[in-house]
Amino acid sequence: MKLDAKIPAGSLAEKWTKYRSTMDLVAPNNKRRIDVIVVGTGLAGAAAAATLGELGYNVKAFTFHDSPRRAHSIAAQGGINAAKNYQNDGDSVYRLFYDTIKGGDYRSREANVHRLAEVSRDIIDQCVAQGVPFAREYGGLLANRSFGGVQVSRTFYARGQTGQQLLLGAYQALSRQISTGSVEMYNRHEMLDLVKIDGKARGIIARNLLTGKVERFAAHCVVLATGGYGNVFYLSTNAMGSNVTAAWRAVRRGALMANPCYTQIHPTCVPVSGEYQSKLTLMSESLRNDGRVWVPKKLEDAEAIRQGKKTGLDIPEEDRDYYLERRYPAFGNLVPRDVASRAAKVACDEGNGVAPTGLAVFLDFASAIQRYGKSRAHSAGMHNPNKETITKLGKEVIKEKYGNLFQMYEKISGENPYEYPMKIYPAVHYTMGGLWVDYNLETNVPGLFALGEANFSDHGANRLGASALMQGLADGYFVIPYTIGQFLSKEIRTPKIETSAPEFAEAEKAIETQLQKLIDIKGNQSVESFHRRLGKIMWEYCGMSRNAEGLKKARTMIRELRDEFWKDVFVPGTVDEFNPELEKAGRVADFMELGEVMILDALDRNESCGGHFREEHKTAEGEALRRDEEYAYVAAWEWDEKEPKMYKEELSFDNVELKTRSYK
Amino acid sequence: MKLTLKVWRQDNTQDKGRFETHQVVANEHMSFLEMMDVLNESLIAEKKVPVAFEHDCREGICGTCNMVINGRPHGPQKGTTVCQLHMRAFKDGDTIVIEPWRATAFPVIKDLVVDRSAFDRIIEAGGYISVNTGQAQDANAIPIEKDLSSQAFDAATCIGCGACVAACPNGSAMLFTSAKVAHLGLLPQGKVESSKRVQSMVSQMDEEGFGLCSNTGACEAECPKEISIVNIAMLNREYMSSVLGSKVTV
Numbered sequence: 034m035k036l037d038a039k040i041p042a043g044s045l046a047e048k049w050t051k052y053r054s055t056m057d058l059v060a061p062n063n064k065r066r067i068d069v070i071v072v073g074t075g076l077a078g079a080a081a082a083a084t085l086g087e088l089g090y091n092v093k094a095f096t097f098h099d100s101p102r103r104a105h106s107i108a109a110q111g112g113i114n115a116a117k118n119y120q121n122d123g124d125s126v127y128r129l130f131y132d133t134i135k136g137g138d139y140r141s142r143e144a145n146v147h148r149l150a151e152v153s154r155d156i157i158d159q160c161v162a163q164g165v166p167f168a169r170e171y172g173g174l175l176a177n178r179s180f181g182g183v184q185v186s187r188t189f190y191a192r193g194q195t196g197q198q199l200l201l202g203a204y205q206a207l208s209r210q211i212s213t214g215s216v217e218m219y220n221r222h223e224m225l226d227l228v229k230i231d232g233k234a235r236g237i238i239a240r241n242l243l244t245g246k247v248e249r250f251a252a253h254c255v256v257l258a259t260g261g262y263g264n265v266f267y268l269s270t271n272a273m274g275s276n277v278t279a280a281w282r283a284v285r286r287g288a289l290m291a292n293p294c295y296t297q298i299h300p301t302c303v304p305v306s307g308e309y310q311s312k313l314t315l316m317s318e319s320l321r322n323d324g325r326v327w328v329p330k331k332l333e334d335a336e337a338i339r340q341g342k343k344t345g346l347d348i349p350e351e352d353r354d355y356y357l358e359r360r361y362p363a364f365g366n367l368v369p370r371d372v373a374s375r376a377a378k379v380a381c382d383e384g385n386g387v388a389p390t391g392l393a394v395f396l397d398f399a400s401a402i403q404r405y406g407k408s409r410a411h412s413a414g415m416h417n418p419n420k421e422t423i424t425k426l427g428k429e430v431i432k433e434k435y436g437n438l439f440q441m442y443e444k445i446s447g448e449n450p451y452e453y454p455m456k457i458y459p460a461v462h463y464t465m466g467g468l469w470v471d472y473n474l475e476t477n478v479p480g481l482f483a484l485g486e487a488n489f490s491d492h493g494a495n496r497l498g499a500s501a502l503m504q505g506l507a508d509g510y511f512v513i514p515y516t517i518g519q520f521l522s523k524e525i526r527t528p529k530i531e532t533s534a535p536e537f538a539e540a541e542k543a544i545e546t547q548l549q550k551l552i553d554i555k556g557n558q559s560v561e562s563f564h565r566r567l568g569k570i571m572w573e574y575c576g577m578s579r580n581a582e583g584l585k586k587a588r589t590m591i592r593e594l595r596d597e598f599w600k601d602v603f604v605p606g607t608v609d610e611f612n613p614e615l616e617k618a619g620r621v622a623d624f625m626e627l628g629e630v631m632i633l634d635a636l637d638r639n640e641s642c643g644g645h646f647r648e649e650h651k652t653a654e655g656e657a658l659r660r661d662e663e664y665a666y667v668a669a670w671e672w673d674e675k676e677p678k679m680y681k682e683e684l685s686f687d688n689v690e691l692k693t694r695s696y697k
Numbered sequence: 698m699k700l701t702l703k704v705w706r707q708d709n710t711q712d713k714g715r716f717e718t719h720q721v722v723a724n725e726h727m728s729f730l731e732m733m734d735v736l737n738e739s740l741i742a743e744k745k746v747p748v749a750f751e752h753d754c755r756e757g758i759c760g761t762c763n764m765v766i767n768g769r770p771h772g773p774q775k776g777t778t779v780c781q782l783h784m785r786a787f788k789d790g791d792t793i794v795i796e797p798w799r800a801t802a803f804p805v806i807k808d809l810v811v812d813r814s815a816f817d818r819i820i821e822a823g824g825y826i827s828v829n830t831g832q833a834q835d836a837n838a839i840p841i842e843k844d845l846s847s848q849a850f851d852a853a854t855c856i857g858c859g860a861c862v863a864a865c866p867n868g869s870a871m872l873f874t875s876a877k878v879a880h881l882g883l884l885p886q887g888k889v890e891s892s893k894r895v896q897s898m899v900s901q902m903d904e905e906g907f908g909l910c911s912n913t914g915a916c917e918a919e920c921p922k923e924i925s926i927v928n929i930a931m932l933n934r935e936y937m938s939s940v941l942g943s944k945v946t947v
Binding site: 103 | 709724726727728730731734735738741742744745746747749751752753754755756757758759760761776777781783785806807810812813814816817820821822824825826827828829830831832833834835836837839840841842843846847849850853854856857880881884886887
């Protein structure tokens with residue numbers, strides 16, 4: 034199979050504008066006759082469904098949640114990037130493009146990333162018009178902050194709840210289209226199969242989660258905006274329901290999974306506290322604007338802290354190792370996520386961890402509190418403020434900036450982060466890999482599109498902070514509404530797709546059989562226990578650092594686990610009722626197949642880049658060592674029970690020079 | 698810590714439902730939902746049907762989780778969703794009563810799971826600003842006073858969990874509806890259609906079978922996002938002026 038990315042000709046800066054102005058259109062009278070299925074209602078899905086509805090298509094939108102507003106985009110905290118240059122600090126479309134390409138460790142497509150940077154500006158305009166209450170300055174204009182891997186302030190934010198506010202904007206736009214009838218909304222419906230007719234995506238099989246009924250839905254094309262697969266690790270910052278099932282079922286029907294081994298491990302999460310733990314909680318990257326990361330220099334201090342005999346406050350300044358500031362003076366605490374995460378792992382591996390498990394580092398706001406306190410005292414006209422006043426004022430400023438995050442931390446950990454430094458550790462957060470798509474966001478299956486985290490396209494091997502929201506909304510509001518026309522303009526003569534086609538019957542039957550099979554195994558182990566074991570294998574061998582030997586071992590382990598699952602899982606209840614355990618069983622089964630492909634991809638990629646760190650390939654200083662000559666390609670995997678097969682899309686870089694990423 | 702749980706079990710909407718008693722061993726670092734996971738794992742080990750409850754993000758923002766714990770929506774801690782509630786809020790030997798949201802407009806689906814789709818329909822009735830993709834002007838074209846924007850933000854933090862309805866003796870959805878009316882009505886972008894918005898949202902709210910507001914304030918006390926009942930006053934003023942007054946709104 035030859036993978037054609039369909040990148041338009043022309044200079045980088047003009048590609049999208051020219052392409053958009055010359056691409057095929059679907060006339061309004063024809064749009065009314067065309068059905069589009071959108072699966073997933075997060076930022077990408079809700080934005081796409083709303084916009085396609087506005088344009089006049091008949092949209093059917095699906096979510097497994099009880100409401101479109103529950104999608105996990107809601108949990109994004111820190112912000113959304115846009116090349117507005119409102120701060121006059123030298124930002125531009127090119128700079129955002131360049132930062133994203135570099136941040137992604139030169140493993141993404143230039144043309145896609147440039148388009149993303151271009152439309153980033155429109156997103157902010159659109160969201161403000163929808164009523165998204167972004168942070169503002171006293172003059173009433175929009176405020177910005179900085180994020181990791183970047184030296185300008187281009188991140189727009191709504192306190193620590195940016196994802197929530199953006200999703201509510203998209204949800205409201207979607208609700209408006211539901212009310213006009215242009216979007217038909219199916220809540221509590223989970224997509225379980227993709228239906229192809231004559232090679233084209235023409236519908237889905239979905240299970241009504243309330244009644245358990247398996248139902249058929251037909252359309253001229255199918256758009257998947259179903260998020261990432263971080264929960265393959267069991268513990269992650271993803272919501273409990275986030276899963277790979279819709280995307281994976283498409284893979285089982287022939288779509289390719291691209292770069293599945295690129296996983297983002299976020300450096301600042303609340304550390305694991307025990308075996309019962311069900312998920313991990315992120316502490317926004319924005320905290321690294323003001324928090325300083327450190328561990329004790331002396332092993333005995335670290336030991337004393339782990340045993341509860343000392344706290345961070347007992348360690349004098351000279352005995353602290355602010356290792357990010359020491360190792361990366363140019364970016365300091367604001368190095369990109371992959372770099373910060375690995376540095377934390379190194380510190381803990383060396384025995385300097387500060388939680389009872391040994392797996393945590395400090396994120397300390399004491400100096401920021403002093404700095405802000407002094408500045409606020411000065412603005413209030415206090416000339417000789419004492420230390421208490423400064424600390425009090427400084428804490429007030431920190432509370433204004435990060436209040437909800439500090440509160441969340443205290444609820445989880447039971448420790449007051451205004452008094453004691455926070456303890457943090459990296460956790461799985463985002464997956465850069467996803468369904469392979471071309472420039473039109475169309476997969477290798479004609480008529481099947483993938484948006485947002487569900488596709489692989491824009492973040493290369495590492496995503497920069499505040500870029501996920503940008504990409505989800507870019508794909509949904511400003512890319513797919515145009516590019517879908519490239520496919521649909523050729524379908525205007527296609528009559529309504531009927532669910533009576535034999536392909537629907539076949540797919541429906543297969544799904545019903547699989548669901549019944551899960552119930553009928555009647556084994557002895559819970560779905561949860563399998564998921565937990567899968568997560569341990571993935572984290573141990575395919576997590577923050579990987580090596581060939583471990584990966585090979587993990588592949589065998591995962592295959593054995595899969596066999597055991599299909600022999601010994603216990604799923605209570607029946608198929609034809611509301612049955613959350615059955616839903617989970619199907620998702621875990623899919624994760625176990627995906628896990629194998631992630632391992633194969635990590636094994637194939639015999640280099641280190643971004644979130645993928647192969648222990649065999651590092652510099653003398655322990656940094657990731659890329660091998661551009663051999664590995665500047667996208668690896669797209671075709672599923673096969675016995676031996677998944679890989680296809681390559683070579684990446685070419687005509688506008689940026691491939692350099693060793695340095696944040697020193 | 699050893700706990701006794703009295704959990705509401707109900708097979709479906711038609712079922713009358715009953716309390717079931719279970720013993721659970723938990724520790725204080727667990728979240729309340731992780732304690733429920735422990736219960737369910739033990740039920741599954743006995744080949745029984747686990748307690749159905751809804752949850753997703755487990756960090757207090759998606760609004761999916763909903764349980765009445767010892768008579769209080771989301772449990773004893775102020776400004777906290779069930780998923781953020783940790784077991785350190787309880788003592789060894791405690792008996793904990795766990796029930797679903799109870800309101801006419803939120804029928805029980807199974808055990809602790811209720812149908813909150815009425816909230817979606819209230820938003821569909823007008824909880825938006827009518828702007829199509831691509832129609833927006835530059836984001837900085839309309840300066841908005843910081844405090845006003847912040848006030849709108851406070852209303853916009855509603856997570857749509859429905860605790861306000863569960864807490865209200867009348868089963869009213871006034872806090873939910875007013876939070877959206879206030880969020881959009883306070884901003885210049887949303888003012889344009891505020892009269893129409895408030896009328897259609899209120900009429901949808903009535904149609905869904907939510908009760909009337911009698912200013913008990915229980916909604917504000919139990920709201921995990923601490924949304925103020927000032928929003929209800931704002932809705933009332935906006936509603937009155939849209940029905941009786943001139944075109945000038947708040």
